[in-house]
Amino acid sequence: KNQVEQSPQSLIILEGKNCTLQCNYTVSPFSNLRWYKQDTGRGPVSLTIMTFSENTKSNGRYTATLDADTKQSSLHITASQLSDSASYICVVRHSGTYKYIFGTGTRLKVLA
Amino acid sequence: NAGVMQNPRHLVRRRGQEARLRCSPMKGHSHVYWYRQLPEEGLKFMVYLQKENIIDESGMPKERFSAEFPKEGPSILRIQQVVRGDSAAYFCASSPGQGEAEAFFGQGTRLTVV
Numbered sequence: 001k002n003q004v005e006q007s008p009q010s011l012i013i014l015e016g017k018n019c020t021l022q023c024n025y026t027v028s029p030f031s032n033l034r035w036y037k038q039d040t041g042r043g044p045v046s047l048t049i050m051t052f053s054e055n056t057k058s059n060g061r062y063t064a065t066l067d068a069d070t071k072q073s074s075l076h077i078t079a080s081q082l083s084d085s086a087s088y089i090c091v092v093r094h095s096g097t098y099k100y101i102f103g104t105g106t107r108l109k110v111l112a
Numbered sequence: 113n114a115g116v117m118q119n120p121r122h123l124v125r126r127r128g129q130e131a132r133l134r135c136s137p138m139k140g141h142s143h144v145y146w147y148r149q150l151p152e153e154g155l156k157f158m159v160y161l162q163k164e165n166i167i168d169e170s171g172m173p174k175e176r177f178s179a180e181f182p183k184e185g186p187s188i189l190r191i192q193q194v195v196r197g198d199s200a201a202y203f204c205a206s207s208p209g210q211g212e213a214e215a216f217f218g219q220g221t222r223l224t225v226v
Contacts, residue, residue: 036217043116043203043217044155089154099168100145100215104154 023090116218137206
């Protein structure tokens with residue numbers, strides 16, 4: 001079954017600290033993997049997108065990694081800010097189709 | 113170039129009424145996706161449409177829910193005879209095609225059934 005699982009479910013860190021969010025997927029065949037940030041009450045906004053041939057992609061303080069062999073991805077946030085408080089969603093696209101399969105997200109809270 | 117526009121942002125309906133949610137895709141986008149997000153849960157796929165065609169509605173409940181994307185005008189998600197369990201945030205996303213192109217999300221419509 002094509003699934004996307006994220007961990008941890010929620011995370012609290014202090015401002016300025018780094019953190020890493022995990023995404024494991026069983027989607028096959030796989031086309032691409034995206035990380036979205038969803039602020040409370042708003043629509044998801046794309047952070048990164050990686051195809052199966054890419055291992056890492058950065059967007060400012062966000063760095064995503066992908067291991068297509070083990071079907072794992074991570075999102076690393078450096079020097080966290082209060083505005084990083086949000087849900088982070090891993091989305092995997094099934095190859096050859098339109099279907100995007102969403103993880104349930106990691107809720108990150110950054111405290112001052 | 114405005115983003116994906118959804119309206120209304122908030123919608124309150126009494127049980128048994130109809131809810132109509134609108135989604136105007138980004139300019140040049142002909143593919144629309146609808147997702148439902150229950151409180152404290154992730155987004156769940158409902159339906160995928162192209163202009164005048166429903167491509168996949170496997171995520172849509174079999175009864176009371178319907179969607180359309182006419183040649184002109186926004187995509188409409190219609191919920192008939194709403195029940196309390198329909199209360200959720202409904203997000204629309206659009207993309208220019210089936211390829212690797214980015215899918216952009218709207219801000220969602222929050223439906224509350226009282």
